[in-house]
Amino acid sequence: MFRHLYSFSLLISWTCALSGSTALWAQQKVLPDFLASWQDVYRHRTVADLSAVGMHTRYQDSLGGAFNFGLDHYARWSNDTRDIATINMQLYLSRFEDHPKPPPFADGPNDWEFTPRINTINWHVSGDGRFNIKMGHFEMPYGIEHTINSNGTLRQFSTGPNLGTKVDWGVTFNGTFPKFLYEIGVGRGSGMDFESKGDPHLVVGRIGSPVNTQNFWGTGETAYGLSFYQRNNAMGQERWRVGLDGQHYIGPLGLLGEISAGEDEKVETYLGFIEVNLSNSAETLLAYTQYRWQYKYLSSDWEDGSSVALGVRYAPSDRWAFSTQYNENIRDLTPARDNYMLSLQARLRY
Amino acid sequence: MKTSPSKFIRSICFFASVWLLASSLPAQAQAFCSIRQPYAVIQSLFPDIDKPVYRSFMRDFSKESAEKLRQRHQLEFDIRELGTHDIYAVFDQKTFRGVAHSRTEQADYGLAEVIVATDENLKLKDFSFQRCRSRYRKQFESESIRSVFRGKTSVELSAMLQPEAVDRFLATYGLEPRAEPLLRAILVSSIKTLVLIESEWGEDLAPLKP
Numbered sequence: 001m002f003r004h005l006y007s008f009s010l011l012i013s014w015t016c017a018l019s020g021s022t023a024l025w026a027q028q029k030v031l032p033d034f035l036a037s038w039q040d041v042y043r044h045r046t047v048a049d050l051s052a053v054g055m056h057t058r059y060q061d062s063l064g065g066a067f068n069f070g071l072d073h074y075a076r077w078s079n080d081t082r083d084i085a086t087i088n089m090q091l092y093l094s095r096f097e098d099h100p101k102p103p104p105f106a107d108g109p110n111d112w113e114f115t116p117r118i119n120t121i122n123w124h125v126s127g128d129g130r131f132n133i134k135m136g137h138f139e140m141p142y143g144i145e146h147t148i149n150s151n152g153t154l155r156q157f158s159t160g161p162n163l164g165t166k167v168d169w170g171v172t173f174n175g176t177f178p179k180f181l182y183e184i185g186v187g188r189g190s191g192m193d194f195e196s197k198g199d200p201h202l203v204v205g206r207i208g209s210p211v212n213t214q215n216f217w218g219t220g221e222t223a224y225g226l227s228f229y230q231r232n233n234a235m236g237q238e239r240w241r242v243g244l245d246g247q248h249y250i251g252p253l254g255l256l257g258e259i260s261a262g263e264d265e266k267v268e269t270y271l272g273f274i275e276v277n278l279s280n281s282a283e284t285l286l287a288y289t290q291y292r293w294q295y296k297y298l299s300s301d302w303e304d305g306s307s308v309a310l311g312v313r314y315a316p317s318d319r320w321a322f323s324t325q326y327n328e329n330i331r332d333l334t335p336a337r338d339n340y341m342l343s344l345q346a347r348l349r350y
Numbered sequence: 351m352k353t354s355p356s357k358f359i360r361s362i363c364f365f366a367s368v369w370l371l372a373s374s375l376p377a378q379a380q381a382f383c384s385i386r387q388p389y390a391v392i393q394s395l396f397p398d399i400d401k402p403v404y405r406s407f408m409r410d411f412s413k414e415s416a417e418k419l420r421q422r423h424q425l426e427f428d429i430r431e432l433g434t435h436d437i438y439a440v441f442d443q444k445t446f447r448g449v450a451h452s453r454t455e456q457a458d459y460g461l462a463e464v465i466v467a468t469d470e471n472l473k474l475k476d477f478s479f480q481r482c483r484s485r486y487r488k489q490f491e492s493e494s495i496r497s498v499f500r501g502k503t504s505v506e507l508s509a510m511l512q513p514e515a516v517d518r519f520l521a522t523y524g525l526e527p528r529a530e531p532l533l534r535a536i537l538v539s540s541i542k543t544l545v546l547i548e549s550e551w552g553e554d555l556a557p558l559k560p
Contacts, residue, residue: 043408045434078405081441127403129389176387178394212386212463212481220460220481249483252459283461318430 044075049092051152051347057100058339064109065097068152070117072349082127088136090117090151100341105192115192117151118167122174130175134185139167141174141183141206142227144245144258144273147213154325154345155216155286155311161294161333162241162260162271163229168202169194182207189231198234208245217283218256222248229262239264252278254288269296286313294333305333321347385438385452385465386480392440392450395467395476399442404450407554408436415550423504423545425538430454437551439558446470446558449547452480453539457532459483464539470560472547474502474540486529490536495523499536504544511537 049072055064070092077085092115096102099109106113120136140146145157145166158166170187182205189200208225227243241262248255256275263269277288290309295302311325328340385391392402411434416427431454438450449468454461463480476496479487489495498519499507509515516530525533547555 043406043436045408076406076408076436080405081444082403082405128393128401129387176390178390181387181390210387210390214384214386215481217460220463220483249459251483251485279460281458281460282456318433 041079042075042077044073044087046074047072047349049090049152049347049349051345053154053343053345055100055344056342059337060098060100062098064100065095066099067095067097068092068115070115083124085124086122088118088120088122090119092117103192126175130177132174134172134174134183135170137167137169138172138185138187140165140204140229141172141185142204142229142241143206143225143243143260144247144256146183146206146227147208147211147219147223147225147245147247149214149216152347153216153313153321154323154343155288155290155313157256157258157273157275161269162243163204163231164239165189165191165202165231167192170202176210179210180207181210181213189233195234198236200232200234202229202231204229204231217279217286218249218254218277219247220249222246227260237265252280254279264296267297269294271295284315287311296333298334303333304331306330319349321345323347384436385450388438388450391465391478391480392438392467394478395450395465396440396447399440399447402447403441403443404438405441406436406438407551408434409550409554410434411546411550419545419549423508423541425542425545427542435546435550437547437554439555440467446555446560448472448475449551449555451543451547453542455535455538457482457484457535458486458528462532462535462539464536466540466543468544468547472544472555472559474499474507474544476500477536477540482532484529484532486525486532489523489525489529490532499540502540504541507537507541507544511541 049068049070051068053066055066057064070090073087073089075087076083077087094113094115096106096109096111096113099106102109102111105115116137118137118139120134120138122132122134125131125133140163142163143157148157150156168187168189168191170185172183172185174183175181184205185203187202187204188194188196189202190196206225206227209223211219211221211223213219224246225244227245228241230238230240232238239262241260243258243260245258247257254275254277258273260271272293273290275288275290277286279286288311291306293304293306295304307327307329309325309327311323313321313323315321323345325343326340329336329338388404392404396402411432413432416432419425420427440447440450448470449472450465452463452465454463456462460483462482462484464477465480466477467475469475477499479491510519511534516533519533520527520529
């Protein structure tokens with residue numbers, strides 16, 4: 001395992017080094033012509049991303065950990081007068097140590113995993129941004145999560161029991177019009193790994209306000225969205241949702257919310273999410289509280305579950321970010337031990 | 351279930367080593383400014399083009415370049431402004447019509463992302479907000495205020511940054527003194543755009559200019 005690990009880290013390191021150097025050489029005009037012209041049509045930035053998360057829970061004696069090291073590659077492929085495609089590549093290596101709540105793709109609380117996050121090529125078909133075709137491992141265009149860049153951070157917007165899928169392999173059609181933006185995707189339905197067994201599939205989409213959707217701090221202006229999701233998993237179980245999300249900002253306060261309704265194998269379920277946050281004017285410090293709620297018909301009666309999260313994030317530069325978050329279930333949908341999770345994260349992007 | 355402390359420490363050591371290795375490489379930090387929905391923005395800033403198309407040019411803005419511009423133009427750059435940035439060259443069919451670029455400056459209640467557009471001669475054409483939490487946003491988006499900035503050069507915009515000019519501007523347009531941070535954010539974004547386009551993307555744009 002370690003042999004593969006070192007090979008992988010070496011590969012990443014060399015790619016980072018070369019990507020940085022070629023950009024520098026091109027600027028200093030020491031590249032051969034054919035390589036310099038390649039820099040004209042394929043502009044990119046590649047960032048090494050390293051994160052360490054420590055987790056503490058009520059019932060686990062030892063500290064749990066999640067370590068991620070990855071390469072975040074973003075590029076635009078252009079000709080003389082237009083952008084042809086945008087490429088996103090996020091390849092990560094993750095190590096989980098006594099993880100109290102390991103992600104579904106991990107083989108238990110102690111595991112090494114290669115995790116391709118978002119890996120897509122978005123073809124700008126119409127050239128005016130109204131119609132693009134995105135292919136690859138895409139993030140679900142659903143709900144408030146779609147409007148905020150929370151990749152790799154403690155602050156998340158998806159409610160665990162809602163979609164059950166954060167990324168999937170497939171194709172989306174997306175674009176921006178003056179009054180709205182849209183993204184509609186068809187996916188394999190197998191989530192992180194591509195798996196055709198059982199013939200899973202999903203359809204997902206969102207239409208919403210034409211706002212900045214790639215900022216961690218939120219859109220900064222009032223925005224709404226309407227989403228849908230339908231998935232059949234490998235066991236033939238069906239899940240569908242429709243969701244409405246919105247966000248609004250008053251001075252230093254941000255108010256974000258999402259409500260979803262649907263069925264899990266013909267069982268009605270309703271989910272809600274609210275966040276209230278406060279940020280400083282330099283946007284280096286963010287404090288937030290989140291409330292998640294689920295209402296579901298179980299066997300003979302309606303049951304509800306809820307949880308609360310409190311978090312702080314300090315990012316003195318675009319390279320460093322330090323975060324902490326406290327999560328606790330207030331009420332369990334199905335009987336479970338009372339528990340909390342306190343997480344601390346240090347992250348470097350270079 | 352329980353992992354020995356040495357295993358945990360070993361993982362930390364391994365990732366710390368990779369971390370150090372990554373830190374020794376040339377900085378490629380995430381771009382601080384970027385236009386997120388280029389088409390919508392470009393269409394609103396270039397309403398005279400029926401179906402605008404664009405292509406982007408990415409460049410690294412280094413600490414050394416920032417220092418040169420600081421000395422030459424008295425412009426201060428935040429550490430988050432260094433790194434890879436892009437501009438969008440806008441075309442009507444195949445005719446170059448100008449540039450759009452995003453800048454980020456601190457305003458009231460958060461960072462204001464200002465999209466600045468130039469005409470084909472690289473003079474200020476217009477601006478809009480990609481993201482702005484200031485309560486004065488709507489007033490600055492009015493046609494009467496935006497028209498004041500049009501056609502200005504970086505020297506003329508710098509003159510508007512002088513304290514007495516700022517006071518005069520706020521009084522003329524009936525704006526509260528608390529609107530000053532956003533006015534300064536717009537002026538500084540516009541000046542930086544005009545100066546940076548010339549210094550960092552001059553070579554890219556030279557073949558496109560009329």
